[in-house]
Amino acid sequence: xxxxxLVLVLVGAVLGSVSWAQAPLPDPPAVAxxxxxxxxxxxxxxxxxxxxxxxxxxxxxxRIWHVCDGQQQMERVEALTGEPRSTFxxxxxxxTFLPVSRVVIRERRESLGLFSELLSRTDSSVxxxxxxxxxxxxxxxxxxxxxxxxxPMDALRFGYRIWTEQKTGLVIKLQTLDxxxxxxxxxxxxxxxxxxPVHMARLSALMDNTQGYQVRHxxxxxxxxxxxxxxxxxxxxxxxxxxxxxxxxGGLADNKGRTLQCVFSDGLxxxxxxxxxxxxxxxxxAQQHAPLAMGAxxxxxxxxxxxxxxxxxxxxxxxxxxxxxxxxxxx
Numbered sequence: 001x002x003x004x005x006l007v008l009v010l011v012g013a014v015l016g017s018v019s020w021a022q023a024p025l026p027d028p029p030a031v032a033x034x035x036x037x038x039x040x041x042x043x044x045x046x047x048x049x050x051x052x053x054x055x056x057x058x059x060x061x062x063r064i065w066h067v068c069d070g071q072q073q074m075e076r077v078e079a080l081t082g083e084p085r086s087t088f089x090x091x092x093x094x095x096t097f098l099p100v101s102r103v104v105i106r107e108r109r110e111s112l113g114l115f116s117e118l119l120s121r122t123d124s125s126v127x128x129x130x131x132x133x134x135x136x137x138x139x140x141x142x143x144x145x146x147x148x149x150x151x152p153m154d155a156l157r158f159g160y161r162i163w164t165e166q167k168t169g170l171v172i173k174l175q176t177l178d179x180x181x182x183x184x185x186x187x188x189x190x191x192x193x194x195x196x197p198v199h200m201a202r203l204s205a206l207m208d209n210t211q212g213y214q215v216r217h218x219x220x221x222x223x224x225x226x227x228x229x230x231x232x233x234x235x236x237x238x239x240x241x242x243x244x245x246x247x248x249x250g251g252l253a254d255n256k257g258r259t260l261q262c263v264f265s266d267g268l269x270x271x272x273x274x275x276x277x278x279x280x281x282x283x284x285x286a287q288q289h290a291p292l293a294m295g296a297x298x299x300x301x302x303x304x305x306x307x308x309x310x311x312x313x314x315x316x317x318x319x320x321x322x323x324x325x326x327x328x329x330x331x
Contacts, residue, residue, distance in 0.1 A: 031127040034148070035267075038162075041169035044068055049141070049192035050080070055185050055295035067198035074203045088207035095207050104210045107218040126267035129153050129238040138163060140173045141192040150268065155179055156237060156319045157269050158296055168194065176296040176314065185295040185314075220245040225262050226330075230275065234326025236319060238266035264323070271313035271323055278308045293317065300324055 046067045053060040060081040067074050072091055079085040086097040089109075096105045135147040145163040152159050159181065163173035173188035224244050225232065232241075244262040259276040283303070292299040300311040300320040309327060311320040 031130060031132045031150070034132060035126065037169040038164060038171055041164070041171070043073060045168055045170055045194065046196060046198050047170070047192055047194050048196040048198060049189040051077075052188065052190045055297070058294070061190075065196075065198050065203065067200050067203065069200060072200065074200050074207075076203055076206070088203065090204065090207060095210075097210075097213065102213050104213040104215045105218060106215060108220070129157060129266055130159075130268065135161065137166075140165075141189045143172060143192060143194070145172060152179075154237065155316060156322070157266060157315055158184065160268065163188070165194070170194070179316075185297075219248040220261075221248055223260070225260070228260050228275075229330040230260070230262075231328045231330055232323070232326050233328045234322060236264070236271075236322045236326070239264040239271060239319075239323075240266075242270065269313065269315050271311060271315055271320065273323060273327065274310040274312070275304075275327075276308050276310075278303055278306050283308050305329065 048065050051062045063078040065076040075089040077087045084099045088095045092108045094107050094109050130150045133149045135149050138145050140163050144166045150160040159177040161175040176185040242263040242265045246260050262273045264271045296314045298317050302309045302324050311323050
């Protein structure tokens with residue numbers, strides 16, 4: 001998960017809707033090799049599609065335009081439900097238009113594309129914590145898809161069922177499953193046009209046209225937990241540091257740039273730790289330390305002396321608890 005970004009999670013199909021192939025299914029490839037193909041497909045294809053999101057009792061939909069030219073990739077995400085919002089991404093540049101308030105937010109983010117968290121790392125360590133199983137074949141948004149499942153080796157992470165377009169390997173549907181294989185969340189295209197004539201120049205012009213909007217800049221700089229006297233004394237199996245950053249002075253007005261965000265990933269799932277000075281006025285409602293959850297996304301909040309920790313991740317609550325218990329302030 002990246003800096004408090006809007007998470008698009010789609011839910012729709014019935015678990016039993018997979019059409020089983022009559023011909024023998026191929027042996028599963030190596031997990032890392034399989035993920036590399038998915039990752040490449042998500043970054044090199046042009047498409048236009050409608051993305052429908054349901055998580056728990058919440059549902060939303062978005063229209064997505066995606067294009068790349070080998071060096072740059074661009075994406076436009078237009079919210080079709082809820083408050084109007086348009087988000088443009090050009091490599092690591094992100095611009096969000098909020099028409100109701102006439103505000104534009106400019107920032108930089110490291111990832112780009114749908115299911116970017118699922119494809120954040122593709123090294124061989126993923127195979128230590130997930131087992132790949134070929135399930136069958138199906139049709140999604142009118143496209144032929146291969147269906148595979150990533151089964152977790154322990155209780156610290158969820159499993160995934162993934163539909164990939166047969167010719168390209170593009171992920172077109174994703175389910176997150178709990179330890180009993182029950183559906184927590186589902187992400188899928190309801191309609192998708194591969195190879196659509198999406199023009200990068202047109203998207204760039206829309207992205208750069210901020211006339212009539214108040215532009216706000218959110219700037220984060222890279223740092224490390226150690227630089228701020230924090231130590232993760234307990235290593236959560238499989239999760240390694242991905243990056244750590246903080247807002248520049250004035251980047252977040254409410255804490256004057258003192259929030260620290262550290263992201264950990266096991267190659268599929270990610271956990272973000274937000275550490276900030278404790279503020280009784282802002283944190284009063286959260287003082288019961290009650291765990292929160294929506295679909296696969298869990299949140300844990302806890303006071304650590306003069307500091308406040310918010311742990312967020314698409315992982316079981318016990319995984320967040322391990323991160324919280326292992327975080328220590330250096331003397």
